[in-house]
Amino acid sequence: MSTAQLAAVSFLARYSGRTHRLYSFQLREWFAWCEGHGLDPLVGVQRAHIELHIRGLAERGLMDSSVVTMMHGVRGFFRFAHIDGLVPADPAVYARLPKVHRDESRTQGLDRLELIRFLQVSQTLTVHHGALALLLGINALRASEAAAVRIEDYAETLRGHRVLRLVGKGKKPATMPVTVPVLRALEACRGDRAEGPLILRPQSGNPIDRRDVYRMVTRIATTAGIPRHISPHSLRHAAITNALDAGVPLRDAQILARHADPRTTEHYDRARGNLDRHGVHFLTAYVAGV
Structure with missing residues (x-):
């Protein structure tokens, strides 16, 4: 070798x-x-x-x-x-790469009313759709993370909060609170089971995978009448941007999203529906003498 x-x-x-x-x-x-x-x-x-x-x-x-x-x-x-000392210097460290501007997230998210509609409709399909929608749209889980949730992962109470423990992107462990509406949906999905994968395929009862998550999200969006493509990441995007719209500080939104770099969360902040607060409105009023 x-x-x-x-x-x-x-x-x-x-x-x-x-x-x-x-x-x-x-x-x-x-x-x-x-x-x-x-x-x-x-x-x-x-x-x-x-x-x-x-x-x-x-x-x-x-x-x-x-x-x-x-x-x-x-x-x-x-x-x-x-x-590791195999080469005296790193020849790639200063190599010029194309400039890629990522100031805004391009994912099509959901506004507040669309998110509410999506979550409500999910509860009318199956308990599995309902639990999945809340894990994606409230707890901002990624598709693979939601598919991997086990019943044992949310059995613990910490400092008075029911918590969900998971291993996220990059094998990073995370602990997040489970709010009452989410807990109710998870418990309904669990049924009489005490352990094992939480969300199952409604038809076969087998554990879901990432592809099932995509299919289930598409079904909910279609039933909810959302007239564009919605992916699992759209729900994660919606959770982050709607949290920011609700007044959650950027640092706390970063914790919700589990972004290692705060600049990643800032991309969502700049891309969200913040046009009502854009400076052009204030400037237009100023030069118009209003």
Whole structure:
């Protein structure tokens, strides 16, 4: 095994699931590019080589955001190779990437009335749809997180609050309160069961997966008469933006969303329905003498 291959195996061992598959693909692309240009994928690589690879990705027709994503695995590969002493310097750290502006979240969320309608309609379908809708639209869970909730995960009381314990993105543990309406829906979904996966497929009784979450959300949205595509992330988006509209401070909204970086929550803040407070209204009134 070459030094580059050893570094790749060591780097990829840090990850699992979708992230592992994504980074594996990105490193295969990098190794193939290096082979085509007569380069060792690790030793002797210069910043110029990294930037030529970036240019090659763009010339293949990838969008700027996709190019940046494709470089996540490559940059991590060199960063940890440098940390491990396999290369004297990290050639990717200053490599120029396309500028991608992410000031606003592009997800189509739901406003307050739409969220209320969605949650109400979900309760009329099945107890499983009702529990799922509240976990997504109130507790801001991701699709995979909601599908993974077990009955045992919300059995504990902490400081007077019934809490839900889960393992989120990046295997980060989280604890969040379960409000009374959500608890009622979870208990109705649980029925007489004492353990095991909480939300089941209504027809078969088998545990749901991410694809089932998407299908169930689509069914609720269609029944609720929401005339656009609604995904599980739309519900997470709605939970965050409606919390901000309700006056929840940005820091507390960040905790609700479980965002490591507050700038991620700020993207939701800028994208939400805050046009009523936009400065153009005040400026128009000012110059009009109102």
